[in-house]
Amino acid sequence: MDVIAPLRDRLRLTFAGQTEGVPAWEDALDQGEDAGYFPADSAVWRVHGGMTPIAAGIRALLLQALHPGALAGVAEHSNYREDPLGRLAGTIRWIFTLTYGDTTAADAACAHIRRLHVPVTGNYTDAHGEQRRYSANDPGLSEWVHIAFTDAFLRSHEIFRGPVSARLGGADAYVEQWATAGKLMGVIDPPRTEAALRARMREYDDGGHLSGGPRVDEVVSFLRNPPLDPLLMPGYRLLFAAVVDSLPGRYRELLGLRAPAVPLPGGRSLRIPARRGGQLTLAIAGLALERQGPSELAALRRLARIGQPADLTYADPGLTALGHAPAGYRTVRERTRVGTGEEAFMRLANGILDWELHRGAGLRVAAGTPRAAPGVRVVSGMGVGPARIPAPCRVLWTREPDGSGPRRAGFGYGTLKGHPVSGEESFSAVLEADGSVWFEVLAYSRPANVVMRAAAPVTERTQALITHGYVSAATRLATG
Structure with a gap:
């Protein structure tokens, strides 16, 4: 029984507006013909990935409310009280479309x-009245x-996950890269370094542009107790306390908030380590939701489709589509006649593309789609339970069995982190001019790490057994 399923459903409903499937706009991020404004190995992808954006959203709303003009726009032209989840969904869509689209x-x-x-538009009273x-x-x-x-997302990442990697x-790098978003939204000269970001925020406060007041109190009260599902509220309160604890004292003062603390005799107080509660909440959310969200996975599919895969564990992908294998890799080439005629070819081709070849070879397959397509992530593996060895890959190219006469069909995929080897493998059904049907495998690989290098003889023997299983499965598919 999946004990975490109720939490997963509530979180999906909160962030995506639905408990099943993926919103159409997220799936659509696999469309397009370029890599977007931010590479997959960018600081923006890192900071906007994982669970810390949940905390960042709370912090950003608190900070934005400190500007009376920004707050007036929200208070007078927004239905955040009546439909907070709808407003949240719209913000999430903008962030992830800009990040991953x-x-x-x-x-x-x-x-x-x-x-x-x-x-x-409208009028507001500034901090000077x-x-x-x-x-x-x-x-x-x-x-x-x-x-x-920018501050909210950067600080939330630093507080709950650690500094943005020097790599x-x-x-x-995050401030510089996300300045692109500022310019797209009409900001004339967004800060481009962390020091410039801090200085610009001080200028707003020193210039008297920020203030508290009744409207701020209303927003804070709403954010303290939003109309969330009761199952989510305990974790949300822990996270809200952690966000408040992380704010500079000046901002807490304007917001009318105090750092979480326990009162002690004599008017003293003991600060509560609220950060731990926030980290616990985000960790539980991470267990309930996917490590990589649908938007990120859609972007990775697009990158693979346009020939710019971002998460492979080796260089020069896609060579199997050309029938090539690079130097420095162990290469396996298998070509076996498995049948005769158009029907045998179609059975084999569709069996390859529908993962039946892999299942027939004794592998367990968890694929992102019933049929192979560029960008799809697939995890196969042998063994049972803890002894099962996962082998995650991403499909790089496919060739459908279209047309007539001599032709080939199949796909190739490349290895992802967690695979015991690094490299690429392809599976093809080939119909020759004489009507003979052949099954071809081309693979090139090398051990993924030192441990697997030591186990190379075992790995090579395993690969040989799996290849034999592919040939047997291909023969069964072709003969029906």
Whole structure:
């Protein structure tokens, strides 16, 4: 029994608006013909991945509420009280489309938000008590929203996961990369280093642009007790406390919040280590949800389809489509006649593409789609229970059995992290001019790490057995 399923359903309903399947807009991120504004190995992908964006969303809303102009726009033109989950879903869609989509989708998402902002205008009272005019598309107002967002996501990652890896360029790289989002949203000169981000936030406070007050109190009260499913509320309260604890004292003061603490005799208090509660909440959410979200997986499918796979464990992918194997790898080539005629060819071709070849060879297959397609992630493996060895791969190319006369069909996939070897393998059904049907395997690989290098003789023997299983399965498929 899946004891975590109720939590998973509540979380999916909260973030995606549905408990089953994937929202159509997320699946659509596999469309497009470029890699988007942010590479898969970028700091933006790292910071926006995982569970820390949940905490970042809370922090961003608190910070954005400190600008009376931004807050007035939300209070007077938003239905966040009546439909908070709908507003959340819209924000998530914008963030992930910009992060993972191609440039066309990202541009369209930003243009859509800016169009929605056109009628968001009015008056507000600034921190000095003066009446001012606001417009949601005003560059100054957009800048505060942008830097509050940037700070929230960066700090949440640092607090709950640790510093942005130096390999990815650290915090400066994230600020620099996400400045692209600011410019797309109309910010004239977004900060491009962490130091510039901190300085710009101080300028807003020192210039008297930030303030508290009754409207801020209303937002804080809402965020403290949002209308979430009762199952989610205990974890949310822990996370909210951790976010509040992480805020600079000045912002807590403006928000009317205090760091979590237990009162002690004599008017003293003991700070509660709220960060641990937040980390626990995010860890549980991570157990309930997928390690890689649907948006990220859709982007990876697009990258594989356009020939820019981002998560393979080896270089120069796609060579099996050309029948080539690079130097420095152990190469396996198998070509066996398995039948005769069009029907045998079609049975074999469809069996390969529908994963029946793998299952027939004794492998357990968990694929992202019933039929192989570029970008699909598939995990096969042998063994039972703890002894089962997983072998995650991503499909790089496919060839359907279209047309007539001599032809070939099949697919090739490359290894992902966690696979015992690094390399690529392809499976093809071939119909020759004389009507003979052949099954071909081309694989090139080398051990993925030191441990597997030591176990190379066992690995090679296992590969030989699996290849033999493929040939037997191919023969059965072709003969029907």
